[in-house]
Amino acid sequence: MTGLGVRTDNLTVTFGDQVALDGLDLRLAPGKIHGLLGRNGSGKSTLAAVLAGFRQPGVGRVLLDGGDLGEAREPYENAVVTSRVCLIRESGDLYDAAPVKNMLGLAASLRPYWDADLAGDLLDRFEIPMRKRVQKLSRGKKSALGVVLGLASRAPLTIFDESYLGMDVPSRQLFYDALLADYAEVPRTIVLSTHLVSEVSPMLEEVVILDRGRLVTQSPVDSLRGRGASIVGPAAAVDELTTGLAVLAEQRLGGTKSSTVLGDLDETLVRQARSAGLEIGPVGLQDLFVHLTATNSKEGDR
Numbered sequence: 001m002t003g004l005g006v007r008t009d010n011l012t013v014t015f016g017d018q019v020a021l022d023g024l025d026l027r028l029a030p031g032k033i034h035g036l037l038g039r040n041g042s043g044k045s046t047l048a049a050v051l052a053g054f055r056q057p058g059v060g061r062v063l064l065d066g067g068d069l070g071e072a073r074e075p076y077e078n079a080v081v082t083s084r085v086c087l088i089r090e091s092g093d094l095y096d097a098a099p100v101k102n103m104l105g106l107a108a109s110l111r112p113y114w115d116a117d118l119a120g121d122l123l124d125r126f127e128i129p130m131r132k133r134v135q136k137l138s139r140g141k142k143s144a145l146g147v148v149l150g151l152a153s154r155a156p157l158t159i160f161d162e163s164y165l166g167m168d169v170p171s172r173q174l175f176y177d178a179l180l181a182d183y184a185e186v187p188r189t190i191v192l193s194t195h196l197v198s199e200v201s202p203m204l205e206e207v208v209i210l211d212r213g214r215l216v217t218q219s220p221v222d223s224l225r226g227r228g229a230s231i232v233g234p235a236a237a238v239d240e241l242t243t244g245l246a247v248l249a250e251q252r253l254g255g256t257k258s259s260t261v262l263g264d265l266d267e268t269l270v271r272q273a274r275s276a277g278l279e280i281g282p283v284g285l286q287d288l289f290v291h292l293t294a295t296n297s298k299e300g301d302r
C-alpha cells in the first residue's frame, strides 16, 4: 500500500461570513508524511474534516486517488472512500460510556485494513486497560487511545489533527516512534496537523503551511529548510556576518550566539563564516514557520 493522493481545486469553505478555506489548490503526494502547519484559525481542522468527508466543500472540490480506490473520487458521502480515510481529532471522537475494547471492535468493523495485533501491542505500550471505560481514562490516555485507533486502522490516508496534544512528552515520543516504525512497514499517506513544529519536524517529508485559509507554501521539508541558514559561533563574529541579512531569530548562550537568517548565503559569506570558525546549518522549520505566518510577513518573502 502506498496510500492515497490528495488533490484540492479552489477548495473553499465558509461559515457564515467567515472564510475558513479560501481557494485552496493543494496536492498531497501518496505515501509520504505531510506536516500541516498554521496558526490558530488558519483552517487546518476544516481541511482535515473535508478530506475525511465530514464536511462538504462550499466551492471547489477535493479528490482522493490511488491505493485500492483506483480512480479519483470525492470523499463526501462516499462510504468506500471514507472507510479508507482515518481522521483522529483532539477530541478523539470516542464514546465515553464504552469500554476501550468496544472502541477497538467498532474500529475493526469500520476499517478494512485494521490490525488487531498492532492495536493490542500499542494499548500495552501506552498502558491503556482494555476493560476500562473511556470516561475513566485520563485526558492523556484518551489522546493515546485516539492515536492507537489511528495507527492500527492503517488507513491509506491517516490524519492526526492535534490528536496527541493531551499526551505527555514520553507518550508523544512513543507515538512518534510507533508511527515511524509502522509507516516503514506499511507506507501510507500520513498528515500531521500540529503546533508542535520543532518536535514533529524530524518526521516530516513534506510541509503545507496555511494562513487565514490560504496556502502559504507547500514544499519538501529539505527545500524549505534550504530557504535560510542558521549560523552559530562567537556572538561578535555572528553579528558581523549577519549584518545586513534578514535575521529571523536569535538565541544567545553565554558568548555563543545562534542566528537564523533568510535567503541563500553566497560563497563569499560561507568562506567568511568558515574562516571565523562559525558553523552553518539548515534553518529550523519553526523559525521559518513563524516568519511565513507572521501577520506582517510580505508575500514576496514567501
Ligand SMILES: Nc1ncnc2c1ncn2[C@@H]1O[C@H](COP(=O)(O)OP(=O)(O)OP(=O)(O)O)[C@@H](O)[C@H]1O
Pocket (backbone or CB within 6 Å): 015, 018, 019, 020, 038, 039, 040, 041, 042, 043, 044, 045, 046, 047
Ligand atoms: N463550526 C464552525 N462554525 C463557525 N466557524 C468555524 C467553525 N469551524 C471553524 N470555524 C472558523 O473557521 C476558521 C478556521 O478554523 P479551523 O478550526 O479550521 O482552524 P485551525 O487552523 O484548525 O485552528 P486551531 O489551530 O486553532 O485548531 C476559523 O476562523 C474558525 O473560527
